[in-house]
Amino acid sequence: MTDSGNLPYDEAQKLIEEADSITILSHLNPDPDAIGTALGIYNILKESKRKRVEVVNASNELPRYLDFLAGFEKIKTKMEYGKSLIIACDCANLERLGFDLKGRQILNIDHHRSNEGYGTLNVVLPEYASSSQVAFELFKKHYAISAKSAECLYAALLSDTRYFTTSSVTARVFEVAREMVEIGVDPARVAYHFTQRRSLASFRILQRALKSLKLYSDARIAVLYVTKEDIAATGATVPDMDGIVDYARSLATVEVAVFLMELKEGIRVSFRSKGIDVNVIAADFGGGGHKVAAGVTFKAGNLQEIIDTIVLKIQETGLKNGKEKT
Structure with a gap:
């Protein structure tokens, strides 16, 4: 588990910058935290224009109401990069990623207490309200976070806190949400897609x-x-x-x-x-x-x-x- 007061900003950046390409994965049957975190990181890295980046989920069905998030249409079901760095999002164990990742370097970003620490670098903070909060805190030091990246991460945070109602909600959670809104997130737009698009x-x-x-x-x-x-x-x-x-x-x-x-x-x-x-x-x-x-x-x-x-x-x-x- 990672110490929330001492996130490995430099170690994570080093892994990313030394990789030729990057594959961002989230767990099978993904929830909004998994998808939002993956897309938030995808947009951050795509916008940095330094690496080849793909975003992948092995499931055939994704939550369609998340299609407003930037990059949703880019999510693939198969990996194309053979030796890429894996960034695993919101996933407690390797099996739930749905791919054979033997021999791969893995940046493991999560907030599940049950996380098995399978990464080359494990950034796992159970006290955080969502994996997107972990990602936001980890990336903002060395990478620019745009409004569309922040929207993905905010949507994930909103969902995993059940609209800021869970016991994981702290003053810091509201501070992170405020920072995302200041970047450009429209809370009403996100709330609409979560509450007004039921099938x-x-x-x-x-x-x-x-x-x-x-x-x-x-x-x-x-x-x-x-x-x-x-x-x-x-x-x-x-x-x-x-x-x-x-x-x-x-x-x-x-x-x-x-x-x-x-x-x-x-x-x-x-x-x-x-x-x-x-x-x-x-x-x-x-x-x-x-x-x-x-x-x-x-x-x-x-x-x-x-x-x-x-x-x-x-x-x-x-x-x-x-x-x-x-």
Whole structure:
């Protein structure tokens, strides 16, 4: 982990300046922090006009409402540069990047406590609100940050703080947001794209997820899920399901919310809490994340059996003697 008071500005610049080319990667099934951080760095380096730079994500589906961010249309699904420096964004482990990176130098930029420190240089600050905040602080010393670069980083910050409502929000977070606005970011423009561009499929899949809601442990645990059939019937994509878990967490009695998606590659699980450390729970199943937001993917298994296993683990870890409510 990096000391937030002593960021490796010079070491990061040295890695970048010594590279012949640069590939910027973000994790599979990227969220706005992953995409915004990657595009923010992409624009910063492209505008410096010193290196060949590509931005890549291995997923076939990206959140379409982020298409207003500069460089979104430049995101490729395959790497073209053979010996480039890898800049990994918002990714806790190598596997989630989706590429064979053996032998590559890697600048690892992240804020997940579960980050495995796989980089040549690891700039990982769990106390920061987003990976974009880490990137902004790291790059602004040696590189000019334009309005379009700042907009990408601001969008990522806005999303990962859930509109500045999470426990990770500090005075410094607001200071960083202020700096970005002073550079030229229009907060209303970013907010519009996040709040006024929902797809019809996202409403239809939300309806099905809410219908599945079940409460456990005196309504302190909430579980929702969608099946392959639900996804096919609604035409929803993974980005359309972003935020569904927060509906369950918003219930007054709920301390831990769980949302499961039955996908082709397995059953993807999102955990959210109001204080209980769900990173520990996710880690028990091979996942990870943050204290109040984490996730894991089960490559195989029965949906209901996985739900039962997860509920039992939550009860054993943070809740005792709970009874199911329906």
